Amino acid sequence: MATPHCTSQDFAYRGMYIPKDTVVVLNCYTLHHNEERYPDASVFNPDRYLGDDLSCVESAKLANVMERDHWTFGAGRRICPGLPVAERELWLAISRLLWSFTFHALPEEPISLEEYEGLSGRTPMPFKLNVIPRVGSLHSILQNQDEISLTF
Numbered sequence: 001m002a003t004p005h006c007t008s009q010d011f012a013y014r015g016m017y018i019p020k021d022t023v024v025v026l027n028c029y030t031l032h033h034n035e036e037r038y039p040d041a042s043v044f045n046p047d048r049y050l051g052d053d054l055s056c057v058e059s060a061k062l063a064n065v066m067e068r069d070h071w072t073f074g075a076g077r078r079i080c081p082g083l084p085v086a087e088r089e090l091w092l093a094i095s096r097l098l099w100s101f102t103f104h105a106l107p108e109e110p111i112s113l114e115e116y117e118g119l120s121g122r123t124p125m126p127f128k129l130n131v132i133p134r135v136g137s138l139h140s141i142l143q144n145q146d147e148i149s150l151t152f
């Protein structure tokens with residue numbers, strides 16, 4: 001779920017009357033489990049974004065909101081203003097982790113995406129991973145890493 005908001009006046013939306021002081025929440029869970037947009041929505045499948053060349057920031061500006069990549073950062077005029085920073089930070093962190101390590105589930109403790117914790121922002125339940133450096137000299141490579149140059 002996105003962050004709850006409160007209506008400041010009475011209004012009607014698609015024939016539904018919504019009085020002042022009603023709590024309204026963008027239901028990201030339902031949007032992200034719409035099988036028409038995300039077939040096998042519960043399956044972790046990054047390949048579903050192959051061919052989508054827009055950044056998350058660009059996608060959030062699409063006139064047709066149903067063409068957006070996802071709604072993790074909310075929608076409308078209260079959309080997360082930290083989106084451009086968060087998108088870059090996530091890219092840096094995840095790409096560096098994947099460059100540095102391989103990640104393996106433990107056979108005796110399979111990862112479950114069925115259960116989550118948290119209220120508005122939800123995360124999978126804690127799980128264990130076997131994380132293996134891709135090269136033996138990884139520690140010294142990371143220690144000597146210069147500034148990273150970014151092109152967006």
Ligand code: HEM
Nearest residue numbers: 002003026072073074075077078079080081082083085086
């Ligand atoms: C993965 C990282 C992040 C996620 C998933 C995220 C998600 C969200 C969501 C869902 C909202 C509510 C949007 C809505 O109500 O429609 C929000 C609001 C907000 N976020 Fe983020 N956010 C992230 C990172 C950041 C960062 C890095 C900053 C600041 C540098 C930031 C600052 C804010 C602020 C100030 C709001 C309130 C905006 C308002 O109510 O007008 N967020 N964020």
